[in-house]
Amino acid sequence: MSVVIFLIFAIVAVVCGINVVVQTHPISSAVSLVGVMGSLAILYLLLGAEFLAAAQVIVYAGAIMVLFVFVIMLLNAGAEAKRGRSFMVQLLGVPLLMALLGLLAYFVQRLYPPATAVHFGGFTHGTAQDVGRALFTTYVLPFEVTSILILIAIVGAIVLARKELE
Amino acid sequence: MDSFIVISLIKIVVVFAVLMTTLAYLQWVERKVIAHIQVRPGPYRVGPHGLLQPLADVIKLVTKEDMLPPYVNRPLYLAAPFLAITMSLLSISVIPFGPTIDVAGYRTWMQLTDLNIGVLFVLAVSSMGVYGIALAGWSSNNKYALLGGLRSSAQMISYELPLSMAIAAPLLVSNTLSLRELVERQSGSILHWNVLHGPFPQIFSFVIFVIAAFAETNRVPFDLPEAENELVAGFHTEYSSMKFASFFMAEYANMITVSCMATLLFLGGWVAPWPAEYGSSLVPVAIFALAGVVALYHGAHPGRRRDRITLPVFGVVFLILAGIFLLPRVQEWLIPLFWFAAKTGSILFLYMWIRGTLPRFRYDQLMGFAWKFLFPVAVLNLLVTGFLVAWFS
Amino acid sequence: MMNEVPISWFLTLSAVLFALGVAGFLFRRNIITVFMSIELMLNAVNLSFITFSYQLNQVNGHLFAFFVMVVAAAEAAVGLAIILTVFKNRGTLNIDDVNSMKN
Numbered sequence: 001m002s003v004v005i006f007l008i009f010a011i012v013a014v015v016c017g018i019n020v021v022v023q024t025h026p027i028s029s030a031v032s033l034v035g036v037m038g039s040l041a042i043l044y045l046l047l048g049a050e051f052l053a054a055a056q057v058i059v060y061a062g063a064i065m066v067l068f069v070f071v072i073m074l075l076n077a078g079a080e081a082k083r084g085r086s087f088m089v090q091l092l093g094v095p096l097l098m099a100l101l102g103l104l105a106y107f108v109q110r111l112y113p114p115a116t117a118v119h120f121g122g123f124t125h126g127t128a129q130d131v132g133r134a135l136f137t138t139y140v141l142p143f144e145v146t147s148i149l150i151l152i153a154i155v156g157a158i159v160l161a162r163k164e165l166e
Numbered sequence: 167m168d169s170f171i172v173i174s175l176i177k178i179v180v181v182f183a184v185l186m187t188t189l190a191y192l193q194w195v196e197r198k199v200i201a202h203i204q205v206r207p208g209p210y211r212v213g214p215h216g217l218l219q220p221l222a223d224v225i226k227l228v229t230k231e232d233m234l235p236p237y238v239n240r241p242l243y244l245a246a247p248f249l250a251i252t253m254s255l256l257s258i259s260v261i262p263f264g265p266t267i268d269v270a271g272y273r274t275w276m277q278l279t280d281l282n283i284g285v286l287f288v289l290a291v292s293s294m295g296v297y298g299i300a301l302a303g304w305s306s307n308n309k310y311a312l313l314g315g316l317r318s319s320a321q322m323i324s325y326e327l328p329l330s331m332a333i334a335a336p337l338l339v340s341n342t343l344s345l346r347e348l349v350e351r352q353s354g355s356i357l358h359w360n361v362l363h364g365p366f367p368q369i370f371s372f373v374i375f376v377i378a379a380f381a382e383t384n385r386v387p388f389d390l391p392e393a394e395n396e397l398v399a400g401f402h403t404e405y406s407s408m409k410f411a412s413f414f415m416a417e418y419a420n421m422i423t424v425s426c427m428a429t430l431l432f433l434g435g436w437v438a439p440w441p442a443e444y445g446s447s448l449v450p451v452a453i454f455a456l457a458g459v460v461a462l463y464h465g466a467h468p469g470r471r472r473d474r475i476t477l478p479v480f481g482v483v484f485l486i487l488a489g490i491f492l493l494p495r496v497q498e499w500l501i502p503l504f505w506f507a508a509k510t511g512s513i514l515f516l517y518m519w520i521r522g523t524l525p526r527f528r529y530d531q532l533m534g535f536a537w538k539f540l541f542p543v544a545v546l547n548l549l550v551t552g553f554l555v556a557w558f559s
Numbered sequence: 560m561m562n563e564v565p566i567s568w569f570l571t572l573s574a575v576l577f578a579l580g581v582a583g584f585l586f587r588r589n590i591i592t593v594f595m596s597i598e599l600m601l602n603a604v605n606l607s608f609i610t611f612s613y614q615l616n617q618v619n620g621h622l623f624a625f626f627v628m629v630v631a632a633a634e635a636a637v638g639l640a641i642i643l644t645v646f647k648n649r650g651t652l653n654i655d656d657v658n659s660m661k662n
Contacts, residue, residue: 026591030595040605051286058286059628059629067635067636071643073303080589119564123616125616131625134621139626149630153633156636
């Protein structure tokens with residue numbers, strides 16, 4: 001059951017990821033990226049991270065990507081023009097990439113033999129209470145610093161994007 | 167394990183059927199309420215008192231020509247209504263309608279599933295609903311649709327902030343994210359509901375939540391992006407037949423979800439205003455009996471000739487319903503369901519009442535209201551709630 | 560056996576998504592697509608953090624992923640504002656054409 005869910009959503013994530021990189025129009029890339037984030041949220045649930053899964057959908061897929069979609073719609077710059085590539089790159093590009101990924105996957109499998117098995121309910125410390133407790137006791141300094149970071153980002157974004165006063 | 171699957175499937179079918187019927191008849195109720203506010207009868211020809219009007223509307227929408235304009239971005243055009251309606255209907259799966267009940271020997275919740283993060287799930291699903299509108303506006307390849315879609319999505323994400331702050335305040339008081347536990351902590355009487363109980367009665371949060379919910383669901387007075395006389399029809403200009411019906415249903419489903427959240431967070435869910443020992447179970451009986459008696463009385467001297475038959479029939483139906491509420495077998499699940507439906511219905515009535523009464527905001531007034539007034543007030547409310555909860559515990 | 564997923568599969572998926580993000584970052588010309596590849600890389604890293612948090616049975620990995628999300632949000636806001644300014648001044652979203660400081 002967990003294996004089936006993992007395979008389905010991992011394949012969806014990889015296909016959407018490939019789509020992000022391959023599509024010419026940025027809006028299709030943006031919608032595919034939302035698909036990646038959604039399937040990753042389901043995989044977080046499989047890993048017991050229920051608060052993070054909800055935060056991923058609310059913050060990443062529901063706010064950051066909406067911002068991307070807005071900017072793409074407002075700028076309306078159109079699809080990317082195809083550039084000429086050398087024949088060698090077109091012939092060997094994808095097979096070399098697959099070979100590199102295969103090598104990477106082989107070494108990851110070698111270093112991490114499947115000792116820990118992941119299943120629903122294997123990790124129970126991912127609730128909002130646990131994350132909140134850790135956030136406000138052990139990690140309270142990074143928490144405060146990131147709140148200042150967000151303030152800086154808000155001020156920066158407003159200053160950059162407003163109309164220049166003539 | 168399989169009894170769990172069978173019971174869940176039965177619950178899904180029941181909830182889906184009730185939700186679809188409620189969506190259809192909510193539109194009838196809205197048209198009648200707005201009509202009576204404007205001193206006119208509303209739909210009354212199709213069936214007795216217009217009760218078959220939703221059926222006529224469904225038949226009309228389904229049999230209309232389903233156009234696929236050639237200039238649209240086809241994958242996004244087809245995906246947008248699908249996304250909108252899916253996200254709207256998904257949130258109903260975590261809403262609890264009542265306490266645990268016994269059905270043919272199996273104990274089960276009156277809820278499809280209870281998540282530990284129920285409130286976050288509803289917020290997440292409503293954030294994803296913005297995509298349906300933005301992509302519909304973009305893919306229609308039409309400047310009015312694009313403007314309407316952009317404005318509508320900007321409005322929805324701007325009001326998500328005060329909405330989330332207004333939701334966070336009763337969560338501080340109740341200390342849980344699960345919707346079922348939220349209601350169970352408000353059990354007792356009306357003095358235990360979150361809106362009147364706790365170190366800081368959540369009246370301000372309730373008002374902020376209702377205002378932000380009106381803007382989230384694109385309803386008057388915040389419905390400029392889809393008003394007919396402003397932007398043609400906003401983001402659903404290029405949609406016809408079933409796809410248009412999807413957007414329509416998505417809007418009403420969002421309304422129902424938001425009203426259910428308001429009752430669960432603030433008004434105590436299925437908890438009766440005063441405990442059942444003091445006779446609160448007789449309130450539905452009294453209401454239905456009164457409705458039956460009024461219908462029978464007006465049936466004796468009707469205004470129209472056909473009401474000589476329809477009004478007594480309604481009167482008898484109401485009296486039978488009043489009798490059903492007296493049976494002890496069904497009382498344990500019907501009374502909580504009645505209170506839940508009554509509270510949700512009052513908030514939906516508030517939606518329709520405001521639609522018939524208030525004019526709409528201009529777009530810059532709307533956005534200024536969100537960022538310059540509602541958001542600071544919501545943050546202040548959250549701060550005061552947090553301070554008082556920490557002080558008194 | 561059908562109920563247990565080996566943990567190395569999650570790490571492999573994270574590596575694959577990260578590699579796709581790097582490929583998009585290096586090969587695409589449109590500045591917004593480059594930015595989205597960065598977000599893809601950040602998501603892959605989040606998956607890694609949460610996977611290790613599962614293996615070590617601690618909640619700290621979740622906290623790291625949470626902070627990565629927050630920083631990504633701040634970065635997206637400022638980055639998109641910069642992109643809007645670049646588009647307003649240069650009229651193009653092609654990073655090859657934004658080179659008037661060269662030579």
